[in-house]
Amino acid sequence: MEPNSTPASPPAAESENRESGGGELRFETMSGVPIRAAYGPEDVTGDAEAKIGEPGRYPFTRGPYESMYRGRNWTMRQFAGFGTVEETNERFHYLLDHGQTGLSTAFDMPTLMGYDSDHPRSLGEVGREGVAVDTLDDMERLFQGIPLGEVSTSMTINAPAAILLAFYVLVGERQGVSPERLSGTIQTDILKEYIAQKEWCFPVEPAMRLVTDMIEYSTREMPRWHPVSISGYHIREAGATAAQELAFTLKDGFTYVERAIERGLDVDSFAPRLSFFFNAHIDFFEEIAKYRAARRIWARELRETYGAERPESMRLRFHTQTAGVSLTAQQPLNNIVRTALEALAGVLGGTQSLHTNSFDEALALPTEEAVRVALRTQQIISHETGVTNTPDPLGGSYFVEALTDELEAEAYRYFDRIDELGGMVEAIRKNYPQREIAESAFEFQRKLDSGEFTIVGVNRYQSEEEEVPLLHIDPALETKQVERLAATRAVRDSAAVESSLAELKRAAGTDQNLMYPILDAAREQVTVGEMVATLQEVFGTYTETPVF
Helix, strand or coil: CCCCCCECCCCCCCHHHHHHCCCCCCCECCCCCECCCCCCHHHCCCCHHHHHCCCCCCCCCCCCCCCHHHCCCCEECCEECCCCHHHHHHHHHHHHHCCCCCEEEEECHHHHHCCCCCCHHHCCCCCCCCECCCCHHHHHHHCCCCCCCCCCEEEECCCCHHHHHHHHHHHHHHCCCCHHHCCEEECCCHHHHHHHHCCCCCCHHHHHHHHHHHHHHHHHHCCCEECEEEECHHHHHCCCCHHHHHHHHHHHHHHHHHHHHHCCCCHHHHHHHEEEEEEECCCHHHHHHHHHHHHHHHHHHHHHCCCCCCHHHHCCCEEEEECHHHCCCCCCCHHHHHHHHHHHHHHHCCCCEEECCCCCCCCCCCCHHHHHHHHHHHHHHHHHCCCCCCCCCCCCCHHHHHHHHHHHHHHHHHHHHHHHCCCHHHHHHCCHHHHHHHHHHHHHHHHHHHCCECCECCCECCCCCCCCCCCCCCCHHHHHHHHHHHHHHHHCCHHHHHHHHHHHHHHHCCCCCCHHHHHHHHHCCCCHHHHHHHHHHHHCCCCCCCCC
8 A cells, every 4th residue: 555645634624724735734645746735827837838738749748649538448458367277268258248348367476487387386376366377278278269360468477478478479370360460468577577576587687688589579570569568567566656656667668678779679660569557546646647747758768869750659558557555455345436536547647558456356366246347447437427538638737737747857866866876777786776665665654554644444434344255266276287287298299399498598598589489389388487497597597685
């Protein structure tokens, strides 16, 4: 949880103080930006017309497209994955049948860490927090009956992302869908793993090589695919403020751009396929301002620093997920309200894709009923509220524009500090963003414990516990997945497996793009864990230096 912008105990009879913003009351955003009692034209400084602009035009503050939701609604993409591939496939079909317009895949912890389901470290984790995928056959079962040429798919995976992308390409091949027809996103944002989520397989530099390999491969072979979804979501969930989420995420993005340019790619050939993934937290206006500032900064830096010429390269497009960390186990039905407000901030901020959390996710993986309510929340916002009728309806608001300016300025202060440290990779090695996030998380917890900030049902307005039905994962699924993995290993061509792994190891020691030997290995039913272990023989592993 993070702070909200409402003081916990406003005195009852200080209306004049409220009007003036004086007294001991503190009005500020979750990032700590002071909020005055009123805003006016004097708060929009500089060349307001150039900064704010028009929707669909540089600097894209008001949105990446001229018509926004009048022309195309956002993609409703609920995150789903649990148990076996068959169970998750069933959930995919359920969501599509109820009006979802894109898929979003959650993998279990062993898959995220590059372990097969029979690895000793996978014990007790298989299928628990996402779906277990070990082989190409698993991936094919996961998307059984789903035409990949017609559905946009998102996959949340980072360290072994190149392997899962290869599986997806080959499933498309089995369906008769060529790579150039596949559309969707794979997260691949390894820098935020070292900053926040802590799911890595390799040291930073070879991990960055794999990211660049994927950008290069997708630029050549998959023109509709987004090879990196630069993710602030997990940075925010780890305790960052909105300003930190904005700054660290964009700096990660600039680092990927620099690596791809160093590889020899023209910025306009790949930048249009980079996308972002932001958190939607509970501080309504600060979140909207964050998205607007992100678009303006990205457009400016892509044009002025990296030499992009195509408007498509400068347009920041993003997926949004409501804040999981804002959900409470106490009074879980309140989470429906929190999620609706967070989703509305994402829509008013101009998101291209949205996931709404289910109200029971502070307790367990979501039930079908909870997922349906979460999806209906998006549909109500889209079809009933009228907020989609005009692009950026809050554009020109003195308050929103001033807040956008403030978040932009704070992001540049972080950029300057990171540059002083030698860039984002060096800043991570020196634990700079990790320490900043840890200190923000500590500060919030202090304010929550002291009652300085309110979370309804947690530190104010407590009530009796509410019982809600929970989804339970059958422990037997782990045995089933391990047996299936053993069966796959028993029937595959062992010589071909050994040969493809030897080629992968050889290529890892060169500058060759690794996507191609990974694809060859995947065709031979080489598993995720086998490929990761082979690459680790060349790349080594990573050990974190603790922040405190």
